[in-house]
Amino acid sequence: MRPPRFWTSGPDHPLARVLAPAGAAYGALVSRRMDRAGSRAGCPVLCLGNFTLGGAGKTPAALAVAALLAELGQTPAFLSRGYGGREAGPVRVDPGRHAAAEVGDEPLLLARRAPTIVSRDRPAGASLCRRVGADVIVMDDGLQNPALAKDLSLAVVDAPVGLGNGLPFPAGPLRAPLARQWPHVGGLIVIGDGAPGDALVRAAGTRGLPVHRARLIRETDDWAGRRCLAFAGIGRPAKFFATLAEAGAVIVGRRAFPDHHAYREGELAALAESAHRLGAELVTTEKDAVRLPASVSNRVRVLRVRLTFDGPEGLRRQLRQVLDSAP
Secondary structure: OOOOHHHHOOOOOHHHHHHHHHHHHHHHHHHHHHOOOOEOOOOOEEEEEOOEOOOOOHHHHHHHHHHHHHHOOOOEEEEEOOOOOOOOOOEEOOOOOOOHHHHOHHHHHHOOOOOEEEOOOHHHHHHHHHHOOOOEEEEEOOOOOOOEOOOEEEEEEEOOOOOOOOOEOOOOOEOOOHHHHHHHOOEEEEEOOOHHHHHHHHHHHHOOOOEEEEEEEEOOOOOOOOEEEEEEOOOOHHHHHHHHHHOOOEEEEEEEOOOOOOOOHHHHHHHHHHHHHHOOEEEEEHHHHOOOOHHHHOOOEEEOEEEEEOOOHHHHHHHHHHHHHOO
16 A cells, blocks of 8 residues: 555644544554453564554564574564465465565565564464474564564654554554553664654653664665666655665656555566666665566665664663563
């Protein structure tokens, strides 16, 4: 989906006001669901979720948290619903065999770093995580899903965007009213800078919740002066375009697609033709790259980023406490 513009226009926007009753009903339903007790996995479960619909950087955050867990001597496995894929699971993701249409794009990225299980039934997926050798489970998304009990849930926040107009879907981007979500969160991971993120940092502080500041950094810096036709089907394509521009690339064209977009051959041919006409190269994100056909992927450059914490000591300490106290 593409987030509608009125979600960032304030709660008094006419469309937000019209949809507010539906948002209240949806938010109440999700809130009651979140309050249910979940099944224990038999090992610690850490959830990287977000308060809102759409991308906030959960997958890079999950990768960074898994790396910290490995430093602490743990053997993590990722658990994902596999959004956008047709596999119900539980199934272990094999990047050499599975395609994004089967297991989703994010699990393919996660599986490059650690065992990754796709399962719509979270307890069944957790059981398979244990069988493949995990002693801690990292959930990519699932904050609002109560099926599996979590030992720690961290809400990932995209600081420049925050909560939009602060209303539940469809009136706004929230999955449930913020007041009903706070009790299920043990801390924030705030990516980047911005007043919306700062507001959430202050709110977390009043609740005594730790805040872990982070940012996405480029893995290579060879972009200066490159003519690029940039395209992306992620939660916030504008963020990708801005990162590419900050790297010094000359962006001669931008194409934004819906999140998790399944690219068709005709679309890719049109992109390639436009790039050729403009004397540019096609550039996209890692998440988009795993959705491209093999016949095309080697002709598209990828902007690779990773999440780094401004100071990982606080999060490392919180993880250690959770691991020591988990039943």
